[in-house]
Amino acid sequence: MIVQKTIHDIFKDAINSKPIFKDKSVLTINFTPQNIMHRDSFIYTLSKILAVSLKGDKPSNVFIYGPTGTGKTLVTTFVLKELKKAADDNGSNLTYVYVNSNLKRVADTEYRLLSYIANELGESIPFTGLPTDVVYDRFFKKLKEIGGVVILAIDEIDILVEKIGDRFLYTLTRINQELEGVVVSLIGISNNLSFTEHLDARVKSSLSEEEIWFTPYNALQLRDILNERAKLAFNEGKINEAVINKCAALAAQEHGDARKALDLLRVAGEIAERLNAEKVLEEHVDMAEKKIDYDRIFEAVKTLPKHSNFVLYAIIELLKENDNSKVLTGDVYNTYSDICKRNKIKPLTQRRVSDIISELDVLGIINAKVISHGRYGRTREITFSNSLDTYLKIKDFIKKEWLFND
DNA sequence: AGTCCACAGGAAGGGCAGGCGA
DNA sequence: TCGCCTGCCCTTCCTGTGGACT
Structure with missing residues (x-):
């Protein structure tokens, strides 16, 4: 019973x-809440800066910075959407484009970035094939055609500058002197403040006409x-x-x-x-x-090419043998070469492997720190950024994915 | 103070693939 | 189809570097 x-x-x-x-989607970063909490002052400041565009004037360029997850993107896109609504109601000619530099195939090169923005503005440009100056011409032509105020919001602008340099930003900040009938304003968003130190002084002063620091x-x-x-x-x-x-x-x-x-x-x-x-x-x-x-x-590992996977495999193997302490570039290269030989694949040069180790570090897959052993040379010291269990699972995945003899 | 190691990392360029325009 | 342009991945060559050792 x-x-x-x-x-x-x-x-x-x-x-x-x-x-x-x-509704699970509420907990994703793509969700824009109706009420953005604890960011009122930032919304107010940014709105105040951009509001002049409603009268057709050029708003100051703005540089927004602060750590990850402090609402920089959320506030910027929110203010831009509201601004666009107000402009439409008011009959003002205003266009904005939001660019996330961290998306692959958006800001890998100056060409890609230009073609992405131009496409967003309605100008169809192939993602490769044309000379860069032709792409610039078409981009400028489109800007003139659109006219009014165009606001370009470039998220993770530090990644963009790292990849393609600051020439593009220089052109954008000078564009208003070249084109008639259109004003272009820039919003740069970054979580890395120090990146501006490497910028051309003219770009730096121009980009930072206004600065907003987002507190955590x-x-x-x-x-x-x-x-x-x-x-x-x-x-x-x-x-x-x-x-x-x-x-x-x-x-x-x-x-x-x-x-x-x-x-x-x-x-x-x-x-x-x-x-x-x-x-x-x-x-x-x-x-x-x-x-x-x-x-x-x-x-991150899933998207890596074959040799990057092999290098990571070598690192995991060595770190496991060394009781999870640390390994050096030279050891990694030797183990990686052995793995390639066992699998009848021609290994890449040490120079290239050195770059792959840097890439793995940038992706946060491993930690790699340059250290000097004095008389015994300068090298990178590589450690895990996560638990050994995680890496053993990753190692199994690489083995399955690339089917090689270990 | 000078030497030397084991790389780091910059610069230049090769080879290939994708795509455009004539 | 062909010439041209770009991106991407890679090699080759080279200089630079921190600190232990002599």
Whole structure:
């Protein structure tokens, strides 16, 4: 009788229980909330700077900087959308283009960037094939045709400058003297303040006509944000205050990163869902933290070409042998060459492998620090940026993916 | 103070593929 | 189809470098 009642309850619960999520998309970075919390002063400042465009005047160029997940992109796109609405209502000629330099095939080269912006403005330009000056001509022609005020918001502008230099920015900041009937204004967004030190002095002063520094969120502000989003994202009773506080606290430790806080909350919810839990618990947040780190590395590794995978494989093999301490470039190159030979593949040169190690470091897959051993030379010291378990899984993936003899 | 190591990393350029315009 | 232009990946050649050793 008791058993029957239990089974009955299980079935009844299954029928009656609500899913954990109401709308998961609320917890992604693409979601723009109606109410942007704790960023009022930044919205006000940026709006004030851009408002002159409604009268057809050129707004100052703005340089926005601050750590990751402090709402720079959110505030900028929000203000631009509102500005566009106001311009349309007002009959002002205003156009804006938002460029994320971190997207592959957008800002790898000056050509790509130009063709991307031109395409956004409605000028069809192939992604390769034309001489750069022809692309510039078409771009300028399109700008003249559009006329009015054109605002270009370039996100992660530091990555752009690193890849293609500052010539393009120089041209853009000088464009208003060259073209009649159109004014172009720039918004540069970056989480790396020091990058401006390498800019041409004229570009630097021009880009920084106005500067806005986005301060990180504190744990209380993150909690407010998460609470607001959780109301929209989760069904009632599926999440409690303690879980939200934990996500906020973990993200606050990492320079107040709202993106990280939202990721933690979303992944914790997904884990709870997968484990058929009644609601999201604090232990799900711990699991989420580990999963996010693994996924981040795995996603990066998946896109790497063959030789980068082999180099990473060599690093993992060596670090495992060395008890997870550290390895040097020379050792990595020897092991990598052995792996290539075993698989009948011609190894790349040490010069190229040195660059691959740098690339892996930039992607956050490993840590590589240049150190000097004095008499015994200068090299890079390579360590894991994550747990050994994560790398062993990555190693298995590489082995399966490239089917080689280890 | 000078030497030397083991690279780091810049510069130049080759080879290939994709795409355009005549 | 062909010449031209670009991006991408790579090699070759080279100079620079921090600090232990002599």
